[in-house]
Amino acid sequence: MSGFFSKQHSVAQPGYSRWLVPPAALSVHLCIGQAYAFSVFNDPLTRVIGVGSSASDDWKLTTLGWIFSLAIVFLGLSAAFGGKWLEKVGPRLTMFVAACCFGGGFLISALGVHLHEIWLIYLGYGVIGGIGLGLGYVSPVSTLIKWFPDRRGMATGMAIMGFGGGAMIGAPLSVLLMDHFKSAESVGVVQTFLVMGGLYFCSMMIGALTIRIPPPNWQPVGWTPPVVQNKMITDKHVHIDQALKTPQFYLLWLVLCLNVTAGIGVLGQASVMIQEMFKGLVTPASAAGFVGLLSLFNMGGRFFWSSASDFLGRKNTYFIFFVVGAGLYATIPSMGMAGNMALFVLLYALIMSMYGGGFSTIPAYLADIFGTRFVGGIHGRLLTAWSTAGVLGPVLVNYIREYQIGQGVAKADAYNVTMYIMAGLLVVGFIANLSIRPVHEKHHMKHGDFDELDGIYPADDAEH
Template sequence: MFNLSKEHITAGKNFNRWLVPPAALAVHLSIGMAYGFSVFWKPLGTALTNADGSPVATCAAGATTFSEKIAGTGTALFATDCNWTQFDLGWMYTLFFVLLGCSAALWGGWLERAGPRKAGLVSMLCWCGGLLISALGVYHHQLWMMWLGSGVIGGIGLGLGYISPVSTLIKWFPDRRGMATGMAIMGFGGGAMIGSPLATKLMNLFATPTEPGVWQTFVVLAIVYAIFMTCGSLGYRIPAANWKPEGWTPPDQQHHRMVVNRHVHLDKAHKTPQFWLLWLMLCMNVSAAIGIIGAAAPMLQETFGGQLVGQPALGFADIKADESLTVAAAAMGAGFVGLVSVFNILGRLGWATSSDKLGRRNTYFIFFVLGALMYVTATYAANQQHLGLFLVVLCVIASMYGGGFSTIPAYLADLFGTQFVGAIHGRILTAWSTAGIVGPVIVNYMHDMRLEAKVPFADIYGPIFLTLAGLLGIGFIANLLVKPVDSKYFMTDAELAAEQAASKPKEASVKVAKPLNGAPQGTDWLVRFAWLAVLIPIAYGICMTGQKAWALFA
């Protein structure tokens, strides 16, 4: 029914490049719900109840070392008579990003050959299929099915969906690389902003006295995301070889040594020190934030307890004993997840766009220095129970976390050229896979250890924040060492011509695409419709987040 070949999706002369960003957003807003999965932790952690309505004991209770946690989790994978802990569930969140990076690295080269449309549709099948398998896992209370469904299969979908539009948009917008990568990736940060409040509403709709309505929510989300991701994937188009916007000339490399007009082959990129320095930078930037974002909802509830429900004298332990207060605090936690997501998405577009002026290297210096200061401030805010300051600090951290993701593809394009930037970006996302283990393990392990040591809930996260600030210091040093790529790694003109000829569309009828504002008037309605289709859900997410944020700051 649909031609998925790369040749078929090469744009013709009347194509408007502004149709590609909303297609990318439709895919990324769907898979971005991975960030919002923390709204399921508390409902799933009390899914099994006794006859009197109290929660069943948790799996692996009483473990005191990391090795025992792993052993206990192995039991939890198949147990049907105990509730899952945050540590158990947090490993599914880790699997998301481990598999995201691995799949992006493994199939990044295939994506460059097959084109973004085919990759986007495979991503849809994996992500939505994984949600359905997870729904079955929740229904039968089998943790291994959740890990396999959303964690492994869904994680593969995340990787393919994440990188599918990146190189395409960089090639459509060579004059605004930072803005292009910001548009390509900002939807991934905004997925939780839409998905978290929607999931909360669905769980409330499907909940019964005996179960929390999570599996039904997974099914509905899978159907909705399948529709959006299919439409977005079919909207992908690629520019003809050597296309460039009318009136734009590449920057003078003599005055912009960190921005090249040549290209490094995929097989040579990982042999350069610049690749590994950027790998380390991304790993540290992600590790320092991903665990906190993944535990955003429970972190806020544990740290501020009764402040969230207008009763400052109560701690989190008191709230857990009252069902109505637990529901109210959970709603505030979901609002915080959405608020973090708003700044995540704004940071992806804002920081990446500003990097076009500031430079990628300077932008990353800001991330590492300001980020470390924010974590120190977060420790103070938690200790002093200053909710407003804590919210502001975490929102700034979230913006720089998102900005790091959206700026790294432009950084790669500046250093290595654009011919293989999608595949190189896919390989460097293995840093995300590593960070997906490092960050959540640091946060969840330190959290559980301090909890078992009977540390008050409000004091749990201070040392965690200071540890994460130290990771940003490592990233600062790595960025300081980045220099222009040695000329020996670049392809010759003959090698570049051979690569372009190998990937040249077979259809002779393909012509050069029309640049910005060059599309005929008849396509304007399509551009408006495409943007409305993604802006309406974003507006819903912002509206819902604004309501919750108002309650938080009030």
Template structure:
């Protein structure tokens, strides 16, 4: 069984169609993308005892918000420590581990809910599931970049767009399952978690089964290694350890951290946020549809913006993210004040498209600056910014909201200050992006990276 998981068993035969590889990546990312739909469980988890309404012994929404944050923390940590291991063992072994951890995380979380132990839920979905998220997230990225050296932005968009689109499936499916399993004494969360755990484990294992890597020295027909004149694109390579000694690594880290912080707070509370901003007009079912709507933009943006970056360049693409994002975050409170659910949803959709686009463009940005050879390990370490943002974003949304409510601000207006703060974070991110320059030659490896 172990040999079947080895990298050597995944090498594609001569003449293999590289377009058969993206479906394997989508099997993984569409599954772990469920994380973006977890907010549909937030309000039900605050009513486990009270059922119709929260009871004194029920968990608070602020406490529930930490489940998502813990998962994102362990996503970043597992990606950071697992990147070099993934480059060594190959995608099949990594995808299998990701499937077992992510599916197992649901099972442990179900146990926690049944025991009404928030700590066990944290350990299940947050820690174990978060490890599955991190390993699963990075496992297809470098593989697709080696299959598509001629279009690295598009390749990473293909690899990562499923993560943004997973919520489009998971949100309505989760609501449907909770309604199906609900009884007079239960909201149906425990069997829903178990069902999702089984479904995602099987689906992810199928992706691990069909993934392939190119043979050594393979290149697409007619491909010539890039001699791009773009200032930031290098033909050299930088090791992961050496990359962390460069200012470019930390500037990109902050670019990702600030872009993610601004978007992930919205994602973590998307369902309750839209219900509270438009009280009496948006139901729980409609809010689940809103989460799916955001997922569609998140997914589409990953492919659209990453592919566009092959033409615009990575740095100009990030300038678009920050500039347009600032405008939209400032605009949203005004569209909500006008009572326009559709325009508000559209603004959030475009914001989430650029949030997802930032993730999808990042590996190609790292490849441009540090070379392809060690991009898997460097990408994993950069994703620790996601861990930090996974705490910062939801905390900003949750605690500023609570502070506003405690001081008499209506629920419909409780997110206004937070949205303005997010716009400020994007402004700082734009400054960091402007400071990124080519890596000094003293950080390069002695031998140039091969065209893999």
């Protein structure tokens, strides 16, 4: 695509600082991270007609629950199918489309609330907004890795940390706007959607306009590529489609899926869980504080663990996630029975840090295994593991809990079996991670291969 948004026009000029790229990525991820805070709209949306209380024609929570589910499904689908397109057109155009979809999704949803047509909200925030989530999530990743070959983990951690922290901005902003716009005739959601759609579009456009890709053969001043001694880090490249033919892709898919499954299921029930396990000791307000603390560790873990992986190695970092995580999950039931709330909170905070770290470390892991050329597209396809875990985790926690209660188990003890199952899943993840080996050379791109997907690197870098 020619013009301002083309890949050729986004190549950095001499003197451009690579440290402008992380803020560009953050300006996108802090916006799309709002998805984790969408639940603040659930209660007001059940009172759109009744305003003060739900009317008979108002939407039910079960109906509204599909909005977030659709958004996560289309996040995974758009990342999987849009990743290859991203490698062809570059991050600037991809981020622009993400801004249009995510911001536009709010505007369509505002119309859906105004007309009281739920399908418009499904279409707006769920489908179109979900596409914006997926494209916005993957668009800066490969660019950051190419700008920071010396600190791959740290670079991706800086951006993906923003997704974990987006809810910390989105939740209070949503509440503030709804309080400002609400009246005797309105819950204020329509106006809030309109304002947030505009604000998020503008913020994401700042990222799209700021982002640049490095020129061919660029490397940081004073840095020379080290002689590859770690067999788990390649200096070769694997094409997106070829990556799907390797066992490493599916092992990494399993690694991400199991790590996320263990964390996301518990995260969704954290407030209820701590109140039921420490009945009478934890108020709803305290439980909300517990959830906020988990969000902080989720966000901080994204930066800490991905940065640490630059020194520990990606495989060793996931080794820690699975071994320590399994031990923590297996210990939690005894903490609940002993009534040790402080240690219970600490264990969950550590679990959430590794949950977030799993998201931010996986792009660098992919770059180590498959090379940097197509890491954005490969990462997009791997994110289908997130979509799978987003269904599997909550289902395991919720249905096992209901079954346990139905069998007469006290609510405080209804999570014990689930915790042991989560520990078991992490053991399986440990085995998958342990099984990962370097990609066989038959999958590597050969010298002189012409990459039709990459408009500015035709035969690309002589060493390739």
